[in-house]
Amino acid sequence: MIMEIFFDIDDTLFPSSEFSALARKNAINAIISMGLKNDYDSLYNKLLQIIEEKGSNYGMHFDDLLEDSDNPPRYIAAAVAAYHDTKASIAPYPDVPLTLLELKKEHGIHIATNGNSIKQWDKLIRLGISLYFDQVFISEDLGVQKSPDFFARALKTLGSKPERCIMVGDREDKDILPAKEAGLITIKVRKGRFRDDESCADYEIHEISEIPAIVKNL
Amino acid sequence: MIMEIFFDIDDTLFPSSEFSALARKNAINAIISMGLKNDYDSLYNKLLQIIEEKGSNYGMHFDDLLEDSDNPPRYIAAAVAAYHDTKASIAPYPDVPLTLLELKKEHGIHIATNGNSIKQWDKLIRLGISLYFDQVFISEDLGVQKSPDFFARALKTLGSKPERCIMVGDREDKDILPAKEAGLITIKVRKGRFRDDESCADYEIHEISEIPAIVKNL
Numbered sequence: 001m002i003m004e005i006f007f008d009i010d011d012t013l014f015p016s017s018e019f020s021a022l023a024r025k026n027a028i029n030a031i032i033s034m035g036l037k038n039d040y041d042s043l044y045n046k047l048l049q050i051i052e053e054k055g056s057n058y059g060m061h062f063d064d065l066l067e068d069s070d071n072p073p074r075y076i077a078a079a080v081a082a083y084h085d086t087k088a089s090i091a092p093y094p095d096v097p098l099t100l101l102e103l104k105k106e107h108g109i110h111i112a113t114n115g116n117s118i119k120q121w122d123k124l125i126r127l128g129i130s131l132y133f134d135q136v137f138i139s140e141d142l143g144v145q146k147s148p149d150f151f152a153r154a155l156k157t158l159g160s161k162p163e164r165c166i167m168v169g170d171r172e173d174k175d176i177l178p179a180k181e182a183g184l185i186t187i188k189v190r191k192g193r194f195r196d197d198e199s200c201a202d203y204e205i206h207e208i209s210e211i212p213a214i215v216k217n218l
Numbered sequence: 219m220i221m222e223i224f225f226d227i228d229d230t231l232f233p234s235s236e237f238s239a240l241a242r243k244n245a246i247n248a249i250i251s252m253g254l255k256n257d258y259d260s261l262y263n264k265l266l267q268i269i270e271e272k273g274s275n276y277g278m279h280f281d282d283l284l285e286d287s288d289n290p291p292r293y294i295a296a297a298v299a300a301y302h303d304t305k306a307s308i309a310p311y312p313d314v315p316l317t318l319l320e321l322k323k324e325h326g327i328h329i330a331t332n333g334n335s336i337k338q339w340d341k342l343i344r345l346g347i348s349l350y351f352d353q354v355f356i357s358e359d360l361g362v363q364k365s366p367d368f369f370a371r372a373l374k375t376l377g378s379k380p381e382r383c384i385m386v387g388d389r390e391d392k393d394i395l396p397a398k399e400a401g402l403i404t405i406k407v408r409k410g411r412f413r414d415d416e417s418c419a420d421y422e423i424h425e426i427s428e429i430p431a432i433v434k435n436l
Contacts, residue, residue: 034348073335073359074348080336081306081343088303117291118298125299130252130292141291 003215004160005103006112006137006179008169009123011192013208014092023086027062030082031075057116092127093191095209100132102212111136112154112167114145114174146174151182168211170194176201185218187211221433222378223321224330224355224397226387227341229410231426232310241304245280248300249293275334310345311409313427318350320430329354330372330385332363332392364392369400386429388412394419405432
């Protein structure tokens with residue numbers, strides 16, 4: 001049967017959490033390389049605190065971190081350059097590109113993700129897989145976070161029925177539960193921060209390359 | 219005699235105009251690669267028009283360019299990624315790093331530039347020469363564009379006198395004339411868009427590597 005397969009992006013198609021942690025570390029190291037006389041741990045912990053308080057989509061993390069330094073532009077420029085360079089070098093889990101192309105031969109493949117539209121498109125472009133997807137559904141464009149309503153709208157766009165659709169994601173709360181409630185078949189990817197969480201998904205996998213066999217047996 | 223030598227950045231230390239043109243071209247190509255059905259020339263000319271109207275430090279050039287497309291985030295993300303990747307790959311004119319390090323053995327070397335502080339620091343960092351300079355004077359920090367007053371303030375910070383200072387730059391209006399009026403020795407670099415302009419500079423060079431010989435004979 002021809003299926004419509006939705007994929008989450010972060011920690012489903014690439015190790016998002018690892019790259020974010022690395023980008024922060026590289027930014028702190030770049031600040032210190034430019035001569036700021038603070039120790040690594042105090043800067044890193046202050047940055048984590050700012051991210052927690054202001055959210056990850058706040059655009060001024062490094063401005064806040066460095067506002068009391070003697071020459072903020074010098075250090076902000078170094079931090080932002082190192083952070084962006086790391087984020088620009090993201091790569092998919094190694095089995096992702098070929099698996100997507102294999103699935104694409106017979107099925108529709110789509111993105112279903114929460115977040116800022118430009119940022120999520122940037123990730124797909126950096127991952128080198130942006131042209132693989134038939135449709136890209138992003139919460140900012142739909143006006144609603146991933147939820148039964150989000151999936152109902154996506155299915156309406158595709159003209160498909162829930163029992164012919166599959167949601168693949170790493171998070172029980174954002175991916176599996178809302179998709180299941182909307183009637184989709186669900187596949188939990190055991191990757192990233194939530195890999196060990198309990199799941200009520202129909203299938204559980206460790207690698208994206210396990211999906212074609214699951215789809216074949218539906 | 220120990221001198222204080224000020225350098226402009228854009229088109230003096232690296233081919234800024236060429237990289238800007240390349241970044242714009244790469245951005246337009248990336249938009250078309252993502253599937254937008256517009257021709258290259260109409261997109262490129264519209265972008266140039268937006269830059270002229272809004273100024274080069276306006277942060278939403280691609281948002282404006284693509285506001286009427288059917289999926290702006292897709293194309294904006296592609297354009298911004300290509301643009302930033304090009305800007306991140308800037309490199310100095312090949313004789314710049316060694317010449318600066320040679321001058322630095324005996325003299326003070328400094329930046330004197332107009333512009334946004336973080337953007338100008340970003341360029342120095344990307345060029346790999348940010349740590350070479352003893353002082354970096356940027357118009358945004360000083361609160362005044364390059365002018366006799368700008369140089370008077372910079373000299374006050376250094377505790378130096380104009381006759382012991384040299385300004386190196388590509389532009390008659392922004393570099394040579396204000397520095398000359400402030401009493402500095404001036405060197406015009408014949409690079410970039412203004413290479414063929416008439417100049418009243420004390421010295422004219424085609425390559426930065428010509429500076430040590432000039433300084434030696436002062």
